Amino acid sequence: MEAIGRPEAGGNGGGYLAERGWRSWAFTLDHKRIGAMYLWTTIFFFLVGGVFALLLRLELLSPQTRYFSNHAYNVFFTLHGSMMIFLFIIPAIPSGLGNFFIPLHLGARDVAFPRLNLASYWVFVAGFLVIIGSLVAPMDTGWTFYTPYSAKSAAAVTTLSLGLFLIGLSSILTGLNFIVTIHKLRAPGMTWHRMPLFLWSMYATSIIQVIATPVVGVTFLLLAAERLLGVGFYDPAKGGDPVLFQHFFWFYSHPVVYVMILPAMGIISEVIPVFSRKPIFGYKAIAYSSLAIAFLGFLVWGHHMFTSGMSPLANAIFSFLTFFVAVPTAVKVFNWIATLYKGSITFESPMLYALTFIFLFAVGGLTGPFLGALATNVQLHDTYFVVAHFHYTMMGGTVMGFFAGLHYWFPKMTGKMLNEKVARLAWALVFVGFNVTFFTMFIAGTRGMPRRYAEYLPKFHTENVISTIGSVVLAVGILVMCWNFFQGLRKGGPAPANPWRALSLEWKAASPPDTENFHEIPIVTEWPYGYGTPKA
Numbered sequence: 001m002e003a004i005g006r007p008e009a010g011g012n013g014g015g016y017l018a019e020r021g022w023r024s025w026a027f028t029l030d031h032k033r034i035g036a037m038y039l040w041t042t043i044f045f046f047l048v049g050g051v052f053a054l055l056l057r058l059e060l061l062s063p064q065t066r067y068f069s070n071h072a073y074n075v076f077f078t079l080h081g082s083m084m085i086f087l088f089i090i091p092a093i094p095s096g097l098g099n100f101f102i103p104l105h106l107g108a109r110d111v112a113f114p115r116l117n118l119a120s121y122w123v124f125v126a127g128f129l130v131i132i133g134s135l136v137a138p139m140d141t142g143w144t145f146y147t148p149y150s151a152k153s154a155a156a157v158t159t160l161s162l163g164l165f166l167i168g169l170s171s172i173l174t175g176l177n178f179i180v181t182i183h184k185l186r187a188p189g190m191t192w193h194r195m196p197l198f199l200w201s202m203y204a205t206s207i208i209q210v211i212a213t214p215v216v217g218v219t220f221l222l223l224a225a226e227r228l229l230g231v232g233f234y235d236p237a238k239g240g241d242p243v244l245f246q247h248f249f250w251f252y253s254h255p256v257v258y259v260m261i262l263p264a265m266g267i268i269s270e271v272i273p274v275f276s277r278k279p280i281f282g283y284k285a286i287a288y289s290s291l292a293i294a295f296l297g298f299l300v301w302g303h304h305m306f307t308s309g310m311s312p313l314a315n316a317i318f319s320f321l322t323f324f325v326a327v328p329t330a331v332k333v334f335n336w337i338a339t340l341y342k343g344s345i346t347f348e349s350p351m352l353y354a355l356t357f358i359f360l361f362a363v364g365g366l367t368g369p370f371l372g373a374l375a376t377n378v379q380l381h382d383t384y385f386v387v388a389h390f391h392y393t394m395m396g397g398t399v400m401g402f403f404a405g406l407h408y409w410f411p412k413m414t415g416k417m418l419n420e421k422v423a424r425l426a427w428a429l430v431f432v433g434f435n436v437t438f439f440t441m442f443i444a445g446t447r448g449m450p451r452r453y454a455e456y457l458p459k460f461h462t463e464n465v466i467s468t469i470g471s472v473v474l475a476v477g478i479l480v481m482c483w484n485f486f487q488g489l490r491k492g493g494p495a496p497a498n499p500w501r502a503l504s505l506e507w508k509a510a511s512p513p514d515t516e517n518f519h520e521i522p523i524v525t526e527w528p529y530g531y532g533t534p535k536a
């Protein structure tokens with residue numbers, strides 16, 4: 001971004017990291033420290049969730065249950081899914097990288113409400129502590145908590161609902177904070193159409209968080225009321241309706257898949273132009289498609305319920321509407337590819353992950369219509385095809401976008417450079433491991449293997465063995481990546497303010513940035529994507 005002033009000096013002395021001691025973290029109002037705490041916490045849950053995934057893959061090595069009981073298997077996939085969704089993927093990019101980079105991108109000194117920001121983090125901690133408390137009688141309902149089972153299960157569903165309620169509250173507060181920050185704290189000259197696309201995606205994400213999350217909060221409260229007080233919301237015997245739960249749940253959880261994917265798309269829109277040295281193609285189309293996705297996301301929740309006994313008319317309408325979501329998504333993918341076209345592309349680790357995102361997300365996206373179309377959905381519902389589809393979008397998409405962001409911004413966040421060779425090795429392992437693990441699930445799924453079972457017919461044995469081998473390669477790749485992060489933190493060489501020669505404002509601040517980010521608030525005169533021009 002063409003802004004007045006040169007990159008700021010200093011930084012490697014410690015910047016915002018200089019102050020030591022746990023109090024300086026626990027009571028910090030600095031958005032960067034709060035973002036960093038979110039990153040540590042969410043990455044921790046990603047790794048724990050990953051251990052549960054490996055336990056599932058271990059059990060699935062044999063067609064009969066061998067290592068764990070059926071109940072233990074149910075608990076494992078519930079904990080795996082719930083942790084990955086609620087404690088990792090929803091908060092990781094918005095609350096972690098978003099907190100860190102929204103003010104820096106805006107040319108601001110902090111978010112609009114720093115105290116509320118800190119409160120959000122501690123509400124989040126309270127939420128996961130309650131969830132950990134619920135492990136005395138671990139959940140076995142799947143991450144979707146469908147009634148009537150969840151209303152009767154002996155697991156600590158009520159406690160867990162309370163924990164998720166708190167996590168949701170934290171998410172709402174963060175979303176509110178970001179909306180106000182983006183409206184109010186843009187640096188002089190930073191018009192809406194000069195904002196980095198990461199901000200547009202975070203803006204759309206925040207709107208979904210604020211509008212959709214209260215619904216799931218109420219859903220869980222009603223579930224708790226049913227369990228504690230015997231009020232019949234979902235239980236037909238008490239005059240309730242179990243399908244009502246599914247409507248409530250998906251009214252939240254479909255929009256929330258965009259809370260998971262939009263921030264990652266924002267990162268991709270930042271990384272692609274930098275490493276192809278070209279202005280982003282179709283800036284406005286990408287910006288507004290984020291808003292379009294946020295809006296359309298609220299209209300399609302019924303596509304998760306085609307087999308729940310909804311009326312054929314409702315089914316047809318939800319199926320029809322679902323296809324519209326493909327349009328703004330395809331607009332983004334098209335624009336990224338058009339940006340790459342004739343660019344001077346280099347393959348540093350952030351770019352490798354960004355390209356991986358496009359490829360894997362395309363596979364995930366293109367398998368969506370098979371699930372969105374009524375006729376094929378009925379066949380594929382609750383098979384491993386679904387498991388493959390959402391891992392391609394969520395892990396192949398969001399998690400790869402997250403990895404791209406971590407590698408891209410590591411020098412800025414820590415003031416240290418990563419070892420690029422090790423980063424590429426980790427990437428190669430992740431790429432191969434991911435596809436071996438999850439592509440085989442498409443095959444098993446189309447051949448009819450149902451999800452959420454510890455046992456399966458022997459005819460699916462080969463696919464499952466291959467998938468488990470892939471998951472080990474994937475896990476090794478992720479461990480190598482984590483090891484590289486630790487080594488980078490400990491003894492990475494000092495990072496310059498702008499190692500990738502990028503134009504957005506965060507690179508004007510020192511690496512790592514000082515408390516309050518900028519010594520002088522930058523004045524913005526251009527958009528941040530003028531790559532390939534003499535100035536860049």
Ligand code: HEM
Binds near residue numbers: 056
């Ligand atoms: C680290 C590599 C991963 C592996 C090997 C893996 C493996 C699996 C397997 C085998 C299942 C199906 C269990 C069953 O239906 O019997 C599953 C379910 C699931 N996974 Fe993953 N997974 C991984 C990462 C992730 C990530 C990153 C996310 C989300 C961001 C995720 C979200 C889910 C969800 C939501 C479910 C559904 C749980 C349920 O049915 O209630 N997984 N995973």
Ligand SMILES: [Cu+2]
Binds near residue numbers: 253254300301304
């Ligand atoms: Cu959906």
